[in-house]
Amino acid sequence: MATVTYGHHALIGGNRSAAIEGTLITIILAIIFTSLQGFEYIQAPFSIADGAFGSAFFVSTGLHGFTGPLLIKLKSFYILICQIFYIFFF
Numbered sequence: 001m002a003t004v005t006y007g008h009h010a011l012i013g014g015n016r017s018a019a020i021e022g023t024l025i026t027i028i029l030a031i032i033f034t035s036l037q038g039f040e041y042i043q044a045p046f047s048i049a050d051g052a053f054g055s056a057f058f059v060s061t062g063l064h065g066f067t068g069p070l071l072i073k074l075k076s077f078y079i080l081i082c083q084i085f086y087i088f089f090f
Contacts, residue, residue, distance in 0.1 A: 003029065004079070016086065023083045030076040 007022020046054040 011086070020083065020086050023079050023086065026079050027076055027083065030072050030079075034072055034076075 003022050003026040005022075007019045007026065010016075010018030010022055044057070046057070048054050048058040
């Protein structure tokens with residue numbers, strides 16, 4: 001969130017290069033986070049059928065595992081559109 005705030009304040013202050021930098025870093029961090037979360041689920045040495053721990057892990061993180069990356073992708077898309085706007089129209 002710090003990079004989004006940085007880009008937002010730069011935009012308000014009229015600093016075009018800092019606004020582009022802040023949103024670009026935010027997009028890169030979102031891609032890294034989503035990739036690492038997908039890697040975590042793929043590399044988990046247990047499944048939902050492996051007993052109490054597997055069930056508890058996948059049930060407790062299942063909703064977050066679905067909505068978290070989905071929302072991050074949607075927000076990243078929005079920030080990407082803002083990035084394009086900054087580059088071409090700001």
